[in-house]
Structures are given as C-alpha cells and as structure tokens.
Amino acid sequence: MHAVLREQQFCLARHLRDPERHAPPEGLEDRRLRLYRELFYGGIEALLAGNFPVLRKTLGDQLWHARVHDFYASYRCRSPLFTRVAEAFVDYLQGTEPDTPWQRELAHYELIESQLYLSDAQDPDHDPQGDLLQGEPVLSGTASVVAYRWPVERIGPAFQPLEAPALPTLLLVYRDAALQVRFARLSPMAYCLLTQVQGNGRERLQALAADQQEGLALLENLRDLGVVIGTR
Template sequence: MSETLRLQQFALARHLRDPDRYPAPTGIEARRLGVYRALLYGAIESLLAGSFPVLRRTLGDKRWHARVQHFHANYRSDTPLFPEVAGVFVDYLLGIQLDAPWQAELAHYEWIESYLCLSDAEDPAHDPSGDLLQREPMLSCTARVLAYRWPVERICPEYQPNEAPASPTLLLVYRDRQLQVRFARLTPMAYRLLVQQEGTGLQRIRALGGELEQGLALLEHLRDQGVIIGSR
C-alpha cells in the first residue's frame, strides 16, 4: 500500500467517525460521504443496542446516542471482530466520566451473558465425581462469580438509583448443560466460598466459619447445576 493511499484511508476513516472534528476528504461527493457515515454509525449502534438492551432503554434515545457517538468517535478499538465490540464498549465505559454511576456495571452485567454464551473455553482436567470436601472444587470455565456495587439486575427506566446500597449485589452467572446462560443471587457465604481460589472444600468451609453439612450441600448443589465441574 502506498503512503498516499494509506493517508487517504485514514483521513476518510477519521471523517466518517467524527465529521465535526475532521473535514471531509477532497474528491468525494458529500451525499456519498453522508451515506457512508450513516452506514458506519448505524452498524455500530445496532450492534451495541442488541448487546445492551436494558442500558439502551434506561438511558433513553438522546443519552444513548450521545454515548455511542462519543465511543464511535473517540475510542480506539484493536479488535476486527464484531462479537468483541460489546466487550470493548464495556472497557470504554470503565475509563470515562459517566453521567450515571451504574452504567459501567449494568453494561458489564449485560455483556457477561453474551460472553459466556459465545465462549469456546474448555475446562481443565478434573474428576467430575471427585470428593469436594477432601479435594479442591473446580469452577466451570463458563461460570463467573460477580460482585457489583449497584443492583444491576433491577435497574431499568423506572428504577435508576442515585446511591449504591450498603450491601453489594452478589451474583452467579453460568452456562448450563443445555448451553443456556443462567443468573442467580448468592448469599455472602456462597460468594466467599466460590471466589476462593485454593484449598479443599473442607478448608474453605472452615475458613469461612460455616457449618460443614451446609457447605457440602451447597457444593454438591452447584455440581448438580454444572457450576462446579468436580475436583482437581
């Protein structure tokens, strides 16, 4: 590629993304440029609207389009893959000043569903029927244990909190054996049991001060759901 052509392509791309800041390249009809601008923005906006339907409805048309336009014009994404753009948008929200403090967490909550649904990760070697007390329980590679400051599962156009609750929202998100992504609330004990990275089931339960019978029942229940795949 010649240097002249490369510079022309960059000039066109800058204008299509942010026509208010970058002038149109010479030699291209204004009507045609308008069509290109609309197609490029429309593709990105449609993709993000499908990935974040609750965030889009909650922000409303004006705030949503302003957010997407700012992302489209200013954020540099290195991925050429459309399925990864939603994750890039979450990264963008984490790095800017937001007009509603729950936006980034709500976006992450919505994104994690599609991420786990499309994941092709494979579980490491494990014993599916292994002893969960005497050996180390292993979490499925398509399960995530999450803690949010904001009640992300409740936020909607009718509920937009201004202050975070005193207690975090603890959630388990996992892909079941039928390849459906499920969400479940966690008790503080269940959350702490699952986020521990090392130790046998017995060691984890004792470290939390929990009852052995209750802790084992929880581990076995999670294995039945496919959240825990067995022991190491």
C-alpha cells in the same frame, strides 16, 4: 502517490468517525458520504445495542446515541474482531464520566452475560464424581462469580437507583445445559466459598467458619446445575 492515497484514506476515516470535527476528502459527493456514515455508525450501534440491551433501553435514545457516538469517534480498538467490540466499549466506559452512577457496572454485567453465551471455553481437568469436601471444587468454564456495588440484575427503565445499597450485590452468572445464561444471588458465605482458589472444600468451609453440611449442600446443588463440575 502512495503517500497521497494514504492521507486520503486517513482523511476519509477521520470524517466517517467524527464528521462534525473532520472534513471529508475533497471531491466526494455528500450523498455518498452520508451513506457511508450511516452504514458504519449503524453497524457499530446495532452491535452494541445487541450486547447491551438493558443499558440501551435504560439510558434512552439521547444518552445512548451520544455515548455510542463518542465511543465510535474517540476510542481506538485494539482488535479487528467484531466479537471484541463489546469488551472495548466496557473498557471505554472506564475512562469516561458516567451518565449514571451504575452505568459501568451494568455494562460489565451485560458483557459477562454475552461472553458466557458465546464462550467456547473448555473445562479444566477434573473428576466429575470427586468428593467436594476432600477435593478442590472446580467451577465450569462458563460460570462467573462477580460482585457489584449496584443491583445490576434489577436495573432497567423502571428501576434506576440513585444511591448504592449498603450491601454489595453478589452474583453467580452461568450458562446452563440449554445454553441459556442465568444468574443467582449469592450469600456472602457462598461468594467467599466460590471465589477462593486454594485448599480443599473442607478447609474452605472451616476457614469461613460455616456449617460444613450447609456448605456441602450448596456445592452439591451447584454440581447439579453444572456450575461446579467436580474436583481437581
């Protein structure tokens, strides 16, 4: 009896995920099945649309729903948490042929935004008033430094580039004191400074052959924004 019930459950699950390929269990009314199909898919689609609003608008209805349907039917999530679905969708995109050349990076950028918005990360131990040249600057737990081939912060329905720029897009994405997620473009020097994790501030600036006062001004400005929270 248990084996029969289990097989019926799997049969129903396969049908709800991919009704075009898998028939439903016998004896179930199609009207009821249609309701379940719409509720299950609609819930996942609405969740993804909320996490990837720019990607959803830029791809348009046809490409977006085709992509979500394939994710819903073929990808096996490892976590039962709804808050991890967006991360699973980005992972799914890595193993697919993209609809657009910038699709994966735009999705990753929007994932970073949503993760920082929801983050409850605790800042590491630090001295808020520490000397940023003598000590080791510490980034906030709600800040991320990222690099992309495509100008992801500009892509949208009105701007869909076909070729990547010669220079990468270097971004600082952070959550401010008002709990709003913001981004700022970084110079190559600033990007290298913020992505190095060893050595004190002075050593970092010397290694980059940068003007120390310019670099110190950058770090102090980031401390004012709450991105650099002090020193270790």
